[in-house]
Amino acid sequence: MNWKTKIEQYCDDYNIPIEYLADTLNDPKVIPMIRGKAFEFSVMIMLNNLLPSETWRAEKPILNPQLGSHDKDVVLTHLPTGKTVNIECKLAGKGKFTQTINGSTRIAVKCMRSRTLGAEMVADLAPKRGVAPEVLAIHNDQYMPADFDVVITSISNAFYQTNDESGFEWKPTPKQIQFLQKLNNDKSISDKDFAFFRMYAASSLELAVRKENGVVCTRKKCRNKEDCGFIPNYPIMEFASEETRPIARWLPLEDSEKLFLRVIHRK
Numbered sequence: 001m002n003w004k005t006k007i008e009q010y011c012d013d014y015n016i017p018i019e020y021l022a023d024t025l026n027d028p029k030v031i032p033m034i035r036g037k038a039f040e041f042s043v044m045i046m047l048n049n050l051l052p053s054e055t056w057r058a059e060k061p062i063l064n065p066q067l068g069s070h071d072k073d074v075v076l077t078h079l080p081t082g083k084t085v086n087i088e089c090k091l092a093g094k095g096k097f098t099q100t101i102n103g104s105t106r107i108a109v110k111c112m113r114s115r116t117l118g119a120e121m122v123a124d125l126a127p128k129r130g131v132a133p134e135v136l137a138i139h140n141d142q143y144m145p146a147d148f149d150v151v152i153t154s155i156s157n158a159f160y161q162t163n164d165e166s167g168f169e170w171k172p173t174p175k176q177i178q179f180l181q182k183l184n185n186d187k188s189i190s191d192k193d194f195a196f197f198r199m200y201a202a203s204s205l206e207l208a209v210r211k212e213n214g215v216v217c218t219r220k221k222c223r224n225k226e227d228c229g230f231i232p233n234y235p236i237m238e239f240a241s242e243e244t245r246p247i248a249r250w251l252p253l254e255d256s257e258k259l260f261l262r263v264i265h266r267k
Contacts, residue, residue: 028167035157040073040089043152046199047076050254055079058087072148076260083264088148088204092158093234094168097176103241105179108234109153111207116141131229138221142230145204149263151235152253153202156195183244199253200237203263206249207235213249 011018047058057077076085096108117140126133129144159172170192184194209217209228217225237250
C-alpha cells in the first residue's frame, strides 16, 4: 500500500475529512506530537543509512502504550550478537538555545516523560528501579538510565519560535544562523535542512545525575542533587566558542557506532 492510499485509509478509518487533514495536523496542539513521533522514523532512517547494514539494523517498533512498559522509540540490533540498543528520540527544546558570556553555545534537549507517573505506577516501578517510592515520586516526570540506553536528538527545534497565531515558526536569530553556518560544511544544504539532519547521540548513563558525571539535579525537593541517578528534564549539549563538536557526552550521529558498541558490550 503506497503512502497516498494509507492516508486515504487513515482518514476513512477515523472519520477525518481528508480535505482538512493538513489543517488538523497544523493545529498548534498537534504539531509537537506529530513532530516528536515523526522524528523517531527520521532517526531509524538515518541510522540505517549511516551504519553498516551487515552489522546493524534499526527498526521502529509499534507497541501498545497501555501495556505499562516504557515505549521503545527505535531499537537498534547488533546482528552478529543479536543484542539490542534501546534508543529514546528527543528533539531539542523549542527555543532552547543560549550563548554564555565566555562564548560557548548551549542547546537544551527536552528529555522528560510525556505523562508523569501516578501513585500506582510509582509503587510498581520503584522496587524495579531500586529507589524509594518517595524518591521516585519527586522525580515522577524524569527518566532513569534503565529506561533506555541512548538518547538521540536533533538540534532543529532550538531554532523554532511561537508566532502570533500560536503556531511554530522556523526563525533563527542572526547569532543562531552564525552558529549553524559554523557547523555546516556543505553550503549547498540550507541552514534549516542542516539543522533537521544534525543529530547527536548520548548514553543515558552519561546524562544522568551521578557524581562521576558532574551533572547536578535542579529538582527542588531532591535530597541527593549530585547523585540521585535521574536524567534532568533538559540535558545540556554545550559547544565551546570555536568548536564544532560538543564538549562532552554528545557525539555526532555519524560517529556514534562506538557508543552503540559500548552499550552492546555492557549487556
